[in-house]
Amino acid sequence: MSSDIDPTAGPILTARGLVKRYGHVTALDGADFDLLPGEVLAVIGDNGAGKSTLIKILTGAEQPDAGQITLDGAPVRFRNPLDARRHGIETVYQDLAVAPALDIASNLFLGREVRRRGPLGTVLRMLDKPRMRTESARHMAELRIGLRSLTQPVENLSGGQRQGVAVARAAAWGNHVLVMDEPTAALGVKESGQVLDLIRRIRDRGLPVVLISHNMPHVFEIADRIHIQRLGRRVGVVKPGDYSMAEVVSVMTGAMTLDYGEAHQPLVVDQAAASAVGIGPRGEATAPGDEG
Amino acid sequence: MSTTTVAAPDTVTQGPEAAPLWRRLLSVSTLEPLAALVLASVFFAIRTDTFFTPGNFSLIIQQVMVVGTLAIGQTLIILTAGIDLSNGAIMAFGTIVMTKLAVGGSVPPALAILIGILVCAGFGLANGLLVTRISLPPFIVTLGMLNIAFALTHIYSNEQTVSNLPRLLTVLGETFTVGATDVTYGSIVTIALFLIFAYVLGQTGWGRHVYATGNNPEAARLTGIATKRVLLSVYTVAGVIYGIAGLLLVARTSVGDPQAGQTDNLDSITAVVLGGTSLFGGRGAVLGTLIGALIVGIFRNGLQLMGVASIYQTLITGILVILAVTVDKLSRRGNR
Numbered sequence: 160m161s162s163d164i165d166p167t168a169g170p171i172l173t174a175r176g177l178v179k180r181y182g183h184v185t186a187l188d189g190a191d192f193d194l195l196p197g198e199v200l201a202v203i204g205d206n207g208a209g210k211s212t213l214i215k216i217l218t219g220a221e222q223p224d225a226g227q228i229t230l231d232g233a234p235v236r237f238r239n240p241l242d243a244r245r246h247g248i249e250t251v252y253q254d255l256a257v258a259p260a261l262d263i264a265s266n267l268f269l270g271r272e273v274r275r276r277g278p279l280g281t282v283l284r285m286l287d288k289p290r291m292r293t294e295s296a297r298h299m300a301e302l303r304i305g306l307r308s309l310t311q312p313v314e315n316l317s318g319g320q321r322q323g324v325a326v327a328r329a330a331a332w333g334n335h336v337l338v339m340d341e342p343t344a345a346l347g348v349k350e351s352g353q354v355l356d357l358i359r360r361i362r363d364r365g366l367p368v369v370l371i372s373h374n375m376p377h378v379f380e381i382a383d384r385i386h387i388q389r390l391g392r393r394v395g396v397v398k399p400g401d402y403s404m405a406e407v408v409s410v411m412t413g414a415m416t417l418d419y420g421e422a423h424q425p426l427v428v429d430q431a432a433a434s435a436v437g438i439g440p441r442g443e444a445t446a447p448g449d450e451g
Numbered sequence: 452m453s454t455t456t457v458a459a460p461d462t463v464t465q466g467p468e469a470a471p472l473w474r475r476l477l478s479v480s481t482l483e484p485l486a487a488l489v490l491a492s493v494f495f496a497i498r499t500d501t502f503f504t505p506g507n508f509s510l511i512i513q514q515v516m517v518v519g520t521l522a523i524g525q526t527l528i529i530l531t532a533g534i535d536l537s538n539g540a541i542m543a544f545g546t547i548v549m550t551k552l553a554v555g556g557s558v559p560p561a562l563a564i565l566i567g568i569l570v571c572a573g574f575g576l577a578n579g580l581l582v583t584r585i586s587l588p589p590f591i592v593t594l595g596m597l598n599i600a601f602a603l604t605h606i607y608s609n610e611q612t613v614s615n616l617p618r619l620l621t622v623l624g625e626t627f628t629v630g631a632t633d634v635t636y637g638s639i640v641t642i643a644l645f646l647i648f649a650y651v652l653g654q655t656g657w658g659r660h661v662y663a664t665g666n667n668p669e670a671a672r673l674t675g676i677a678t679k680r681v682l683l684s685v686y687t688v689a690g691v692i693y694g695i696a697g698l699l700l701v702a703r704t705s706v707g708d709p710q711a712g713q714t715d716n717l718d719s720i721t722a723v724v725l726g727g728t729s730l731f732g733g734r735g736a737v738l739g740t741l742i743g744a745l746i747v748g749i750f751r752n753g754l755q756l757m758g759v760a761s762i763y764q765t766l767i768t769g770i771l772v773i774l775a776v777t778v779d780k781l782s783r784r785g786n787r
């Protein structure tokens with residue numbers, strides 16, 4: 160269920176030059192992406208920057224109009240979410256995580272139901288509900304998600320518990336990459352903290368996590384690196400310790416451009432993309448007006 | 452349990468637990484209709500002398516057999532957040548196909564029945580294709596299909612009732628006696644269908660996928676469920692069920708009647724809704740529908756025994772439906 164962290168290994172999941180258009184709207188305009196082993200990579204950006212689209216393409220929910228994706232260094236194409244999941248990429252989609260009327264165990268096993276052994280399963284196609292419940296309970300306990308009963312409908316849970324179920328499902332099946340789109344957006348302070356703890360535990364078990372979030376304190380608290388998305392492109396990747404929250408927000412909103420001087424060398428950078436967004440040659444971040 | 456949990460701190464992780472069997476068979480949404488059924492029965496038993504007799508029960512069962520069977524297909528479709536206005540008309544066309552083929556003598560009765568059921572399945576498939584391929588609303592698709600099937604029934608039958616049927620087409624209307632009650636073979640078929648679909652919906656992966664597709668189609672799709680294929684199969688299976696309902700109708704009336712089934716679409720929706728299945732999809736149970744169909748049958752029958760004119764029966768059924776939908780809506784408010 161977990162991959163080993165190997166710092167010498169190359170990126171797990173990469174994308175180069177992703178383009179996605181919806182009619183006249185260009186959601187992605189040559190976006191790059193790199194996820195390293197064992198890290199939490201936060202993806203941030205303004206509304207409409209293309210975060211969700213990027214994640215949908217990386218997880219097979221949408222097809223890019225152009226661009227390449229590699230997994231473990233090998234080119235891949237995901238035709239649908241199932242395809243990506245077969246490669247061990249699991250996703251918690253924004254607002255679309257669960258079937259609220261179904262119980263927790265059904266949700267954990269949704270689309271992957273286990274049938275009984277023998278003719279009950281093969282002929283009568285009977286589900287092995289006891290086994291799915293047992294495995295759900297074991298898994299929820301492993302992730303230390305406390306729940307009174309696994310047979311209650313998910314809609315009876317609090318927002319944090321519900322998100323916990325969605326994250327647990329992804330963690331249960333993902334053996335390569337876990338992707339989460341705004342997992343704390345609808346949650347209160349305490350519940351957000353609990354989900355962040357859960358993400359940390361999953362990372363510590365060796366599964367790299369891609370986390371999309373609007374919430375800068377959350378991002379700075381949990382991310383190992385921050386991918387900044389703007390106008391359909393990646394405009395930079397930074398480590399939380401190297402830049403202040405204000406600087407990162409300025410880059411995200413376009414008030415400031417990241418620069419690639421030695422002091423703040425990002426871990427992964429596509430020079431073509433960098434120059435295309437006007438990243439300056441000087442050793443510090445510059446506001447566009449200051450240039451020239 | 453000393454470290455952080457996602458749940459509130461006072462909750463504990465427990466092992467798997469199963470609700471008691473009776474609780475699982477009768478979900479919460481089934482208990483309320485069952486209570487209504489019992490109350491209505493008690494009411495009519497007190498108010499009339501003849502309600503609580505074996506003969507009357509046998510009659511009620513026969514009266515709800517056809518609509519009850521149609522309502523199984525309706526339940527499947529409503530669970531996917533759809534609706535089927537065409538089921539009565541599809542069934543009527545199926546009965547004309549079966550009876551005309553069989554009476555002409557050119558087609559063996561068994562084959563005529565099979566063709567009739569397949570024709571109904573074809574209508575269901577057509578509904579499903581229009582809903583999934585062109586993404587038309589089920590309401591509109593089945594409204595159109597209602598008119599098509601209705602017209603075809605009258606064209607093909609020449610407005611003539613088909614009678615003098617071979618015995619195979621009416622054998623399900625024959626009875627055997629249990630205690631003092633006459634039971635038709637057809638009602639056994641209906642009960643068997645209810646049990647089969649209670650199993651399929653509750654105990655198989657396909658059943659889970661039907662619920663998930665109706666409850667949150669996008670989430671279902673993203674977990675890898677082929678939601679369009681689920682929908683297509685639901686509409687097609689419903690068509691097969693309508694064909695069987697057609698055979699039951701023929702057996703009960705001993706004729707192929709082009710005028711049959713004209714209000715059965717609404718009656719089947721009534722049975723589903725009274726049975727506690729949500730029109731918003733994803734919640735409900737087919738055994739609830741059986742209870743819903745019985746509630747409709749008992750109200751019709753009981754009011755009739757009390758001498759209430761049939762138009763008032765319709766009035767009361769209408770009020771019951773609106774009550775049931777209101778309860779559904781109000782009870783979902785907190786969850787949606």
Ligand SMILES: Nc1ncnc2c1ncn2[C@@H]1O[C@H](COP(=O)(O)OP(=O)(O)O)[C@@H](O)[C@H]1O
Pocket residue numbers: 181184185186204205206207208209210211212213
């Ligand atoms: N299915 C879609 N149809 C049309 N436009 C879309 C669709 N999905 C996203 N977009 C557009 O693409 C742009 C990027 O959207 P999105 O990826 O959701 O951004 P983010 O998640 O960063 O807010 C937005 O302008 C959005 O309106």
Ligand SMILES: [Mg+2]
Pocket residue numbers: 210211253
């Ligand atoms: Mg988004």
